[in-house]
Amino acid sequence: MTGGFHEPVMAHEVAGYLTSRPRRVIADCTVGDGGHSWEVLSRTKDAFVVGMDVDSEAVAVAGSRLSSVFPGRFVVVEGDYRELPAVLAELGIPALGGALFDLGVSSRQLDNPERGFSYRGEGPLDMRMDRESGLTAKDILATWSEEEIEKILREYGEERFSARISREIVRARDEGLLDTAKDLVRVIGRAIPGPAKRGGMHPARRTFQALRIALNDELSRLGGSLERALYLARPGGVVAALSYHSLEDRIVKDTFRSLEERGLAMRLTKKPVTPSEAEIERNGRSRSAKLRVIEKL
Numbered sequence: 001m002t003g004g005f006h007e008p009v010m011a012h013e014v015a016g017y018l019t020s021r022p023r024r025v026i027a028d029c030t031v032g033d034g035g036h037s038w039e040v041l042s043r044t045k046d047a048f049v050v051g052m053d054v055d056s057e058a059v060a061v062a063g064s065r066l067s068s069v070f071p072g073r074f075v076v077v078e079g080d081y082r083e084l085p086a087v088l089a090e091l092g093i094p095a096l097g098g099a100l101f102d103l104g105v106s107s108r109q110l111d112n113p114e115r116g117f118s119y120r121g122e123g124p125l126d127m128r129m130d131r132e133s134g135l136t137a138k139d140i141l142a143t144w145s146e147e148e149i150e151k152i153l154r155e156y157g158e159e160r161f162s163a164r165i166s167r168e169i170v171r172a173r174d175e176g177l178l179d180t181a182k183d184l185v186r187v188i189g190r191a192i193p194g195p196a197k198r199g200g201m202h203p204a205r206r207t208f209q210a211l212r213i214a215l216n217d218e219l220s221r222l223g224g225s226l227e228r229a230l231y232l233a234r235p236g237g238v239v240a241a242l243s244y245h246s247l248e249d250r251i252v253k254d255t256f257r258s259l260e261e262r263g264l265a266m267r268l269t270k271k272p273v274t275p276s277e278a279e280i281e282r283n284g285r286s287r288s289a290k291l292r293v294i295e296k297l
């Protein structure tokens with residue numbers, strides 16, 4: 001985080017697409033700390049941004065950060081981007097000039113150990129983006145079968161050792177030894193064979209990613225949400241998506257390609273835009289980012 005805020009990824013590139021023409025209303029569907037909204041608002045004189053987030057803390061942070069600096073030009077709503085059409089209808093906004101989906105978790109969420117997103121943290125196994133909603137990661141690990149856990153780790157984590165890890169998870173939870181993020185890291189450490197732990201990414205990374213995606217239902221209806229945003233855009237309007245792992249990127253890529261093939265949109269990025277070396281150096285979390293943008297015909 002810079003200055004205590006999540007650092008927006010490829011902010012210049014994203015804002016460049018969103019402000020390349022006068023576009024009255026922009027929806028920042030995953031507003032987080034409002035970094036991208038800030039960039040869009042400060043580059044334009046009359047753009048109006050509607051921010052959305054499922055996390056009430058993000059809504060509070062973005063609201064207090066932006067509303068006073070850009071009076072009358074920013075509004076933020078707590079909600080799921082799957083409900084974008086209803087939110088716009090409620091606000092009386094008939095059409096969009098652009099929409100942004102910056103997928104995944106924010107640094108604010110990752111760096112707060114209480115939220116349990118990080119394998120470096122000491123907190124409880126929570127991992128909910130929307131803390132007013134149902135199950136925590138601990139709840140699902142306590143109730144799902146070994147087979148269900150294995151499937152999640154394989155599909156959403158692309159984890160090679162999903163069978164071993166799910167077996168160890170079930171053993172630990174049955175012994176009452178699975179409460180915190182640290183406990184889970186220990187269990188994963190036991191499950192993965194020694195040589196596989198050396199070099200490369202942290203051994204717990206794939207499991208944490210998989211649980212987070214499953215718990216927050218991150219991939220279901222992502223394609224549909226992108227399509228709906230395009231539907232809400234006026235001709236010439238853009239939909240931009242930043243993804244951070246291959247499963248997300250595949251959905252974005254396939255959805256955008258299909259919209260182009262159906263004659264509804266044109267891809268402005270034939271290949272995804274990726275961060276510069278300098279940005280990766282400055283902000284390690286941008287490393288895996290891919291930006292794809294379409295324009296409505």
Ligand code: SAH
Nearest residue numbers: 008030032033034035036053054080081106
């Ligand atoms: N662009 C932001 C950072 C966004 S991080 C910035 O520059 O500050 C991704 C955000 O998306 C998180 O705050 C997360 O809570 C939110 N999010 C995840 N799934 C969501 C959904 N289905 N609807 C709305 N917000 C969501």
